Amino acid sequence: MKKRLQLSIYYLQELNYRLAYTAFGTLLVFYTTYHYKQSIIFIILPQGLSHLVSTGLTETFFTYIELCSTLSFSFSLILILTQIYLFLRPGLYIYETKITQSIFIGGIFFYTCLYVFILPWLIKILWELFSEYSKNFTPIHLTFEPRIKDYLDYIKDLNKILSFSFPLLLGLNIIQRYTPKDLWVKYRGTTYIMAFFIAALITPPDILSQIIIGLPLILFYEIQIIFWSTYTAYQKKILIWKPIKSHQNTLGNKK
Structure with missing residues (x-):
């Protein structure tokens, strides 16, 4: 009974440590992305865009917070899954370990290709497709001025679709x-x-x-x-x- 209690305390301590690692990593990613927030927005902007419009006093600030929160939350999911795997790894069978490792490797390869190749290419194609309609609107003079919040919401929805x-x-x-x-x-x-x-x-x-x-x-x-x-x-x-x-x-x- 005493040995079982010691093992339970040990597992709870290990679980607390892994949750602390996840929380610390999430906060670190949030701080890093907030420090380089303008560079991140500049990277995801399409080519040929000269300016963005901000119509509210606090719109830019909350847009930065939303962007950094989304990135840190996505990274925290990866940390949580990794820590869960490391916590359960000693109790898994060999075939379960191989299956889990295959899923992890496949997920890393998939999301690397997604964010390095597919998502930038898709953003470029969709931007050129839909922005062309605003330039060729002949009945009246139409000026297309995208808002920074609307553009980042569009990128976030597209990212959500592809992530699923x-x-x-x-x-x-x-x-x-x-x-x-x-x-x-x-x-x-x-x-x-x-x-x-x-x-x-x-x-x-x-x-x-x-x-x-x-x-x-x-x-x-x-x-x-x-x-x-x-x-x-x-x-x-x-x-x-x-x-x-x-x-x-x-x-x-x-x-």
Whole structure:
């Protein structure tokens, strides 16, 4: 009984330490992002934008706070998941550890590609597409002056949409792994409808956001079907061409 109590106290202390690490890391990220807030905004601004408009006295300040809070909260989620994994790691089986590590590596690779390549390219494309309408408005003279808060809210919504894609793709992969592949081919049309239904639930009510989420889900769905079909054929080929020990070799080994 005394040993169990000591172990419980030890685990509680370790959990408190890991929560303290997470809180300290979140505050450190918030302080760092607030110190370089203007540089961060300058990085995410599209090319060709000469100025932004601020219409409220406290609008710029609260926009900075919202930006830094969003970045620090996103980083804190990574810290929390990492600390939970390190806390549970001694009690996991080997296959559970491998699965968790694969998910972590896949998540790091996915979000690195997302924020380094996909998100800047997508911001550029969407900015050029929608800003062109304001420049070519011929009935009257229309001056397009974007607000800093509206622009950062737009970036935040776009980031939220893209961030949800990894858990959805992960869930789709898990479901597809433990279900018959014939059902996925048979009910392909139903899956397309479900992909856009899920996109409509987690995105703002506009068709563009639903397409941004729905099309990658459908593309990943088709890639998974092709992958598992190719992998099944590859396994069958290995089983067919696997060398079989002859009867004489078997007798020789017995001797």
